Amino acid sequence: MSDLPYAQRLFARDVRWALGHALPRLATDRAARQGDLHGQLVALSRSPRPHGDTADVERRLMDRIRAEGPVHRSRFGFVTASHPAVREVLSSNDFRTGALPVTTGPLGRLAAWAGADAPVGPLKPPSSW
Numbered sequence: 001m002s003d004l005p006y007a008q009r010l011f012a013r014d015v016r017w018a019l020g021h022a023l024p025r026l027a028t029d030r031a032a033r034q035g036d037l038h039g040q041l042v043a044l045s046r047s048p049r050p051h052g053d054t055a056d057v058e059r060r061l062m063d064r065i066r067a068e069g070p071v072h073r074s075r076f077g078f079v080t081a082s083h084p085a086v087r088e089v090l091s092s093n094d095f096r097t098g099a100l101p102v103t104t105g106p107l108g109r110l111a112a113w114a115g116a117d118a119p120v121g122p123l124k125p126p127s128s129w
Contacts, residue, residue: 004117015114019107031075037065038074 004012025046031039040061044054062081065072070085072078080086089095102108 009117012114012117015110016118019111019114023107028076036075037061037068037072038076038079041065041079 028039028042032043033039044058044061047054065079066081070082071080080089101111103112
């Protein structure tokens, strides 16, 4: 059981959600509006499809990503629409996924505080590591 009071645990949970979901969504939506192809792809994947299929929009977006070359550098990372590039990355030990945790600055310190009492999940290593 946690040492934090119940209200503080709920607040920490909401802070973790905001930093892990709301803030990235705001950032990718902004990047999409500014023309970032990766941001547009993420925004399109979240859009409801009330008026039918968006395959045409997706195809045009992937064509623009392909036109950038085998690997496109976006605001948040790298994206590709090239099967050979994907195969090379997935079969190489020179690449990794994920992000290093940031513990500096106001948001980093807030994330460290909110995550200190979080339940163990797939992104949080056990205390024995």
